[in-house]
Amino acid sequence: MKYKTSFSCLFAGILAFGYAGMASAETDNETDTSTTTTTQAQTLSFSPGSADIVVGGTLLVKATSTSGLNVVLSQDASTTKYCSFNQKTGFVTGLAIGNCKINATQKGNSSYAFAKAVLVIPVNLKLTQTINFGSAPKIVLGGSGVVTARASSGLPVVLTTKTPAICSVSGNTVKDLKAGLCTIAADQAGNTHYASAPEVTQSFNISQHVAGGGNGNEGGDGGNNSGGGNGNTAGGTKLPVTAPFNCSTLASSGNAADDGRRAYMRLNCVSCHGQDASGGMGPDIRDGGGDVAEAVNGEGAMPSFAGFLCPNDVVDLEAYLGSLSKTQKHLDWDVQFEKIVDGSTAAKPSNVVPGP
Structure with a gap:
């Protein structure tokens, strides 16, 4: 009886020890889980971020990580025929036309995860320029x-x-x-x-600039090249001939004298001979239509307009100037300027004649 009692006590003690051991193990597992840490990602970047080199040329390559940890550079073994890389200096040398690849790695630590990046450097025969x-x-x-x-x-x-x-x-x-x-x-x-x-x-x-003119008896202020202001013997600011034109865009009014007046404006005859052709820096050319053919080729101070004339300009100018009397003053100068074509078309005007 005494032996049985002792055995029962022993069995109860073993059970009690077993439960206590299980409780202790559960406690230890919970403690380990609470102290586990997670590593952070890190990003690698190259300097320069992108570049190309020529055969025989060199390029200094560097790399950094957002973690601040040291980055190791190495050449991709598949690109050794295109470039060589000096790990000590960081210089890449171009060997042949192709793509050179430089690897950057950072192995990480207890706080940062492993990271890798690749820089592709095109190797050209020569660099391009513009x-x-x-x-x-x-x-x-x-x-x-x-x-x-x-x-x-x-x-x-x-x-x-x-x-x-x-x-x-x-x-x-x-x-x-x-x-x-x-x-x-x-x-x-x-x-x-x-x-x-x-x-x-x-x-x-x-x-092509021609001298400006004005009204009056004496010269005034200077222009771009000579004379100025008002006066019959001095000119004002020189004005460019607004040509070449695409002659096909200059629609006729149906009246030769009126078309001649437009040509007079377009060719800036007004800057020398005045608005009514009565003279300025140039002479009075009213009733002078018969001299137009000779004058437009350039004579004396008169510049040549050869290459700036449309087919009917000479005839129209003769009609216009011949219609002006030296005793009348022409004041109707509200003439719409003809359309000037863009530069590419004006460079090769159509229907332009070289002059009479």
Whole structure:
């Protein structure tokens, strides 16, 4: 009886110990879970973020991480024929045309997760470059202007004229030869690192100016080239001939004298001969229609208008000037200016005759 009692006590003690051990294990597991930490993501970035190099050229590559931890750079083994990478200096050297790949890795730590990034560097035979012009100069006949053009490579640009009959260029200074559309080309031949730039052009009009005039007996203030203000022997600001025109856009009124008056305005005859053709810096040309054919080719101080005339201009001007009496003053000058076509069309006017 005594033995049984002792066995029962022993069994009860084992059970009690077992429950206590289970409780202790559960407690330990809960403690481990509460102390587990999660690593943060980190982002890698290259400097420069994107770039290309030429065969034989070099590029310094660096990389940083948002974690601030040290980043290791290495070359992708599949691109060794296109470039070489010096891990100590960080310089990439181009070997052949293709894509060079540089790997950046950061192994992470207890706070940051592992990160990797790849920089692809195109290796070209030569770098590309482009040319851009500055503002076009404003040149009048007898003057000159400066053309500016710059290459993205920083290499010097060479300027040449595409219209040698109209203008010439020396360095970046353009000189006129005659009125018309001047076109200047810009080229850059490149070097060991840069390919030649695509040629670009800039076009602008060289205006033919004639001296201005006014009314009165004596000269006044100076103009652009000579004379000024009022006076029969002095002119005002010189005005450009508003030409070339596309002659097909100049509709006829059906009256030769009226069309001649419009031509008189369009060719700026008013600036020399006055609004009523009675004279200014130039002579009185009323009743002088018979001299038009000779005058428009240029004589004395009279500039040549050859190349600026539409087919009927001479006949119409003769009709208009012949209709004016030296005893009358023509005051009806509310004439609508004809439409001037855009520069590309004006450069190649249609139906323009070279002059009588």
